[in-house]
Amino acid sequence: MNIDSIQNGIVLDHITAGSAMRIYRYLHLDDLDCSVAIIKNVKSGKQGKKDIIKIDEAMDVDLDILGYIDPGITVNMIRDGAIVEKRRLAPPKRLKNVLVCKNPRCITSVEPELDQIFELVDEKRRTYCCAYCEGREK
Amino acid sequence: MRHLLNITDLTVDEVDGILKLADEITAHPDDYREAMRYKKLATLFFEPSTRTRLSFEAAMLELGGSVLGFSSADASSTAKGETVTDTVRTVGCYADIIAMRHPKEGAPMAAVQVTTVPIINAGDGGHNHPTQTLTDLLTIRREKGRLSNMTIGLCGDLKFGRTVHSLIAAMAQYEGISFVLISPQELRVPQYIERLMREKGCRFSEAERMEDVIDQLDILYMTRVQRERFFNEADYIRLRDSYILTPEKLIPARKDLSILHPLPRVTEISHKVDADPRASYFRQVLCGKQVRKALIMFLLDPKQRGEA
Numbered sequence: 001m002n003i004d005s006i007q008n009g010i011v012l013d014h015i016t017a018g019s020a021m022r023i024y025r026y027l028h029l030d031d032l033d034c035s036v037a038i039i040k041n042v043k044s045g046k047q048g049k050k051d052i053i054k055i056d057e058a059m060d061v062d063l064d065i066l067g068y069i070d071p072g073i074t075v076n077m078i079r080d081g082a083i084v085e086k087r088r089l090a091p092p093k094r095l096k097n098v099l100v101c102k103n104p105r106c107i108t109s110v111e112p113e114l115d116q117i118f119e120l121v122d123e124k125r126r127t128y129c130c131a132y133c134e135g136r137e138k
Numbered sequence: 139m140r141h142l143l144n145i146t147d148l149t150v151d152e153v154d155g156i157l158k159l160a161d162e163i164t165a166h167p168d169d170y171r172e173a174m175r176y177k178k179l180a181t182l183f184f185e186p187s188t189r190t191r192l193s194f195e196a197a198m199l200e201l202g203g204s205v206l207g208f209s210s211a212d213a214s215s216t217a218k219g220e221t222v223t224d225t226v227r228t229v230g231c232y233a234d235i236i237a238m239r240h241p242k243e244g245a246p247m248a249a250v251q252v253t254t255v256p257i258i259n260a261g262d263g264g265h266n267h268p269t270q271t272l273t274d275l276l277t278i279r280r281e282k283g284r285l286s287n288m289t290i291g292l293c294g295d296l297k298f299g300r301t302v303h304s305l306i307a308a309m310a311q312y313e314g315i316s317f318v319l320i321s322p323q324e325l326r327v328p329q330y331i332e333r334l335m336r337e338k339g340c341r342f343s344e345a346e347r348m349e350d351v352i353d354q355l356d357i358l359y360m361t362r363v364q365r366e367r368f369f370n371e372a373d374y375i376r377l378r379d380s381y382i383l384t385p386e387k388l389i390p391a392r393k394d395l396s397i398l399h400p401l402p403r404v405t406e407i408s409h410k411v412d413a414d415p416r417a418s419y420f421r422q423v424l425c426g427k428q429v430r431k432a433l434i435m436f437l438l439d440p441k442q443r444g445e446a
Contacts (some may be wrong), residue, residue, distance in 0.1 A: 017381050105263050107242040110223050132244020133265055134330070 005054075010061060011035070011076040012053040017041055018069050020051035026098075028066050044137060047072075063064060064092040071126075091119050105136035140437055141257040143246045145268040152436070152443075153308070157276050159442060160425070160432035167200070170431070174203035177438060180233035181207035182225065183242045183260070184216060189401060189426060190260050190269065194237045197430040206233060212223040223252045237269075264298045270400050271304040272433060273426040277283040278309075278357060280425065281396040281418050285297055287314035289354055294361035294381050294406055296321040301400040302361055310338035317342040318351045320381065324373070325363070331334045348381055353390040355365055358383070360399040360406050360419075384408045388416070398422055 020038045029036050034057035044050040054107060058079075066073050067089040077085040095118040101108045108114050108130070115130040128137045140147065148156070149243045179198040183191050186209065195205045207229075208214045215225060217341035222240065226249040229236055237258040238246055249257050261267040279285050284433055290309060292302050306327070309315050317340060319327055326344065336344050345351045352358065358384055365374050382405055383397070399407060399419040411417050436442045 024195075103243065105243045105265075107222065107240070107245040107248050107262075110242060111223070111248065113221065114223070114251075130244065132247045133263075136330075 006056055007081050008076045010055045010059065011078060012055075012061075012066070013050070013074045013076055014044070014047065014072050015051035015053065016070050016072060017047070017049035018045050020053055023053060023066065023069055023073075026069060029053070029055065029094065032059070063070055063087065063089060064095055065098055067130075068098060068126075069090045069093055085105050091120055091126050093124060094118070094131075099130075099137050100127060101130040101133065101135055103130065103133050105132035106130060106135060108132055139256055140443065141246075141250050141253075142268050142433065143250065143257070143259045143436065144266045145271040145304045147268070153275060153311075155280055155438050155442070156272060156432045157431065159435060160276055160428045161335060162429050163435075164428050170201055170435075172202040173328075173435060174198060174201035174438065176383050177203040177235070178233040179203060179205045179207075179434065180229045180236045181205060181209075181260070182214070182229060182236055182238040182240075183207065183209045184211040184214070185261070186210055186223075187239055187261070189423060190239060190267075191237075193261065193423075193427040194258075194269075194434075197427050197434060200427075201431055201434065203234075203434075222248050226257070227252045227254075227291070235434060257435065258437070261300065265298050266304050267300045267400075268304055269430055269433060270301045270426070271308045272429045273422060274305050274306060274359070274398060274400070276303070276425040277398055277422040277431045278396070278420060280421070282356060282394075285309070286312040288356040289316040289319040290357040290359060290404075291320055291355040292327075292359045292361070293320040293348055293383075295327040295363045296327040296361070299361040300363060301303070302327070305359065306331055307334060310335060310340050315340050316401045318354060320346070320348050320351060321343045322346060322381075329378070334340060348383070349387055349390075352385070352387060352395075353392065355391065355395055356397060358391070358397045360397065360403070361405055362400075362402065362404055375438050382406055382408065383411055385410050385414065388414060391416070425430075 004089050013040050020040055037054040039051045039052040042052055071091050073089050073090045075087040076083045085137045099118045110117060118128040119131050121127055181191050198205050199343040222245050222433050230253050235256045237260045240262050243263040245262050246257055246259040246356050259266055259268055296302050395416045396418045
């Protein structure tokens with residue numbers, strides 16, 4: 001499947017097969033007015049199978065969220081039908097308002113206006129800890 | 139601007155500098171009687187405390203500063219539903235430095251996001267208690283003359299005991315430290331503390347009975363099984379008397395053992411042990427005030443941090 005069918009927009013490539021809907025929800029793509037294509041189980045040389053999301057509009061993508069969910073994703077920025085930028089992701093060092101601390105003893109459990117901040121504590125295992133109570137994500 | 143939320147916010151050199159300053163202030167108190175003149179410390183204690191709050195206040199008063207604050211959440215606007223961040227923002231308009239204790243973990247981290255003055259974590263739930271750790275380090279250094287190459291036994295509530303977690307994190311920075319973890323199965327140290335000890339290359343072993351290991355120890359750090367950390371009263375009653383230090387249990391212990399306890403104690407150290415010269419816990423209380431003086435100066439006076 002060719003990406004040049006989009007003139008201006010974004011293609012999220014190399015999504016782990018089966019993760020596309022999760023990413024669709026996290027990025028709130030259902031709020032967009034433009035065309036969004038979810039292509040599942042595309043044959044891939046590297047991955048065997050992969051998902052692809054095509055967004056037919058230039059938009060700010062939260063790369064931290066993407067890097068947290070699936071750091072293997074490639075983000076292709078398309079302008080005038082050509083790839084103008086290709087970004088490879090890494091797990092972000094810090095996540096803001098993506099995860100929610102489940103520790104009932106954490107200050108965030110009683111003061112909901114606080115930002116939920118998680119920090120990467122183990123890059124290999126992609127483990128995040130609450131910046132307030134140091135509780136691990138569950 | 140610097141804060142102290144966790145003992146690991148300080149480098150080993152900074153900790154050593156604070157301990158040395160504490161010794162210097164203790165040796166020459168007259169030289170420091172006006173050191174914090176016109177400065178105000180606010181003690182925001184959303185949870186009760188005797189030693190921590192009073193030692194902070196005594197420390198600031200002995201440095202020539204003044205103190206304001208509250209000693210329970212009921213006595214503050216928290217009772218009306220005010221958030222920690224709003225309270226801290228407000229108090230920052232009145233004071234030069236804030237020492238806060240809060241029952242919820244991470245409350246000082248929330249405070250740091252809005253504060254205009256240095257924040258000292260004076261205990262946040264079962265999480266961290268870095269000024270108790272500085273107290274413990276000063277006590278150990280004075281009792282043993284060093285902070286390296288020793289075996290430290292930690293006894294009692296190692297699961298919820300924040301003083302234990304902070305002390306392990308601090309002592310793990312030094313060479314040749316071994317830990318002996320003495321607790322019932324239900325109150326073992328959390329996994330992240332075990333991981334920390336492994337990462338720092340510390341030796342550690344676990345024991346269920348104090349008698350089996352007491353002869354190996356240079357330091358015995360006793361802790362209280364804290365009622366407020368339990369969800370269930372029956373569990374508290376079942377476990378609180380498991381680990382009681384008595385003169386009989388001390389018979390095989392080394393002559394130069396130092397017994398520490400963050401206090402208050404309930405039943406875990408018999409009052410008969412108080413007369414033993416190895417009982418260091420009341421000398422530890424004095425160290426608490428002296429090290430807090432040094433910490434206040436470290437945070438309020440850039441010269442103490444080598445920045446001016």
